[in-house]
Amino acid sequence: MSDIVLITGATSGFGRAAARRFAEAGWSLILTGRRAERLEDLEKELSDKVPVHTAVLDVRDAEAIKGVVAALPEGFRAVKALINNAGLALAPEPAQKADLDDWHTMIDTNITGLVNVTHALLPTLIETGAGASIVNLGSVAGQWPYPGSHVYGASKAFVQQFTYNLRCDLQGTGVRVTDIAPGMAETEFTLVRTGGDQAASDKLYGDTTPLEAEDIAELICYTVSLPAHVNINRLEVMPTRQAWSAFAVDRD
Numbered sequence: 001m002s003d004i005v006l007i008t009g010a011t012s013g014f015g016r017a018a019a020r021r022f023a024e025a026g027w028s029l030i031l032t033g034r035r036a037e038r039l040e041d042l043e044k045e046l047s048d049k050v051p052v053h054t055a056v057l058d059v060r061d062a063e064a065i066k067g068v069v070a071a072l073p074e075g076f077r078a079v080k081a082l083i084n085n086a087g088l089a090l091a092p093e094p095a096q097k098a099d100l101d102d103w104h105t106m107i108d109t110n111i112t113g114l115v116n117v118t119h120a121l122l123p124t125l126i127e128t129g130a131g132a133s134i135v136n137l138g139s140v141a142g143q144w145p146y147p148g149s150h151v152y153g154a155s156k157a158f159v160q161q162f163t164y165n166l167r168c169d170l171q172g173t174g175v176r177v178t179d180i181a182p183g184m185a186e187t188e189f190t191l192v193r194t195g196g197d198q199a200a201s202d203k204l205y206g207d208t209t210p211l212e213a214e215d216i217a218e219l220i221c222y223t224v225s226l227p228a229h230v231n232i233n234r235l236e237v238m239p240t241r242q243a244w245s246a247f248a249v250d251r252d
């Protein structure tokens with residue numbers, strides 16, 4: 001029987017690329033996200049290669065997650081890898097101009113959503129034991145501050161610390177936990193962040209070489225395919241053409 005991976009946010013970006021990469025590697029796929037049509041398209045694309053089960057899921061809804069886990073069909077229950085990828089940034093403006101609803105949406109999705117899914121899958125992953133994995137999508141924004149990152153970066157700092165704390169509690173169960181923290185990667189991320197501003201997205205990713213969704217998918221698949229005794233704690237990855245900047249100084 002093939003290994004089983006559950007991916008949140010499989011309808012776009014890293015999640016969709018990871019679905020394709022895991023299919024290449026022969027894993028059975030549980031694909032979730034809010035956009036049903038995209039899940040159907042992905043199922044059509046990949047179900048010739050590997051078994052695929054899709055479920056429309058908003059990670060903010062803890063009850064819905066329990067329902068999805070309880071209703072997993074035979075052959076999809078023994079999940080070996082959970083990819084906590086669903087997430088978003090909103091409100092690129094400074095904190096003092098940001099909408100409170102946008103802050104709540106980021107917290108509800110990137111923190112509460114990730115915690116919801118993890119809690120629902122922990123018993124299964126522990127049952128799977130040695131070789132099981134949780135991969136959390138953090139961000140360089142969880143470690144490095146920058147203007148306009150406010151709640152987004154703080155939510156990713158939570159992801160990093162939650163990853164490390166889970167490692168402590170899961171020691172002895174065989175379940176591995178990893179925070180993958182990408183830098184600038186071209187996906188729908190900036191479109192979402194800017195409320196659909198294609199020009200802003202094109203400008204950010206233009207005239208340079210950002211990471212591609214497939215780069216991160218490769219790292220996710222690599223991380224969970226390592227021998228069972230190897231745990232990557234945190235993997236921070238940037239495009240070669242991205243680095244840190246100088247401190248900002250307010251001058252007269």
Ligand code: NDP
Pocket residue numbers: 008009010011012013014015032033034035057058059060085086087088089109113137138139140181182183184185186187188189192
């Ligand atoms: P995309 O916008 O391309 O994909 C985001 C995915 O998250 C979509 O599939 C979306 O699916 C899903 N999602 C968003 N909100 C919810 C929700 N409430 N419930 C379920 N699914 C949800 O962005 P990326 O692929 O770039 O982002 C994936 C992860 O990587 C995020 O956690 C992001 O913060 C992180 N990241 C991104 C970086 C980048 O530069 N692109 C860098 C570092 C980290 P749907 O709308 O169908 O629900």
Ligand code: 8X3
Pocket residue numbers: 138139140141149182183184185
């Ligand atoms: C997304 C990468 O640099 O926009 O997490 O924060 S960045």
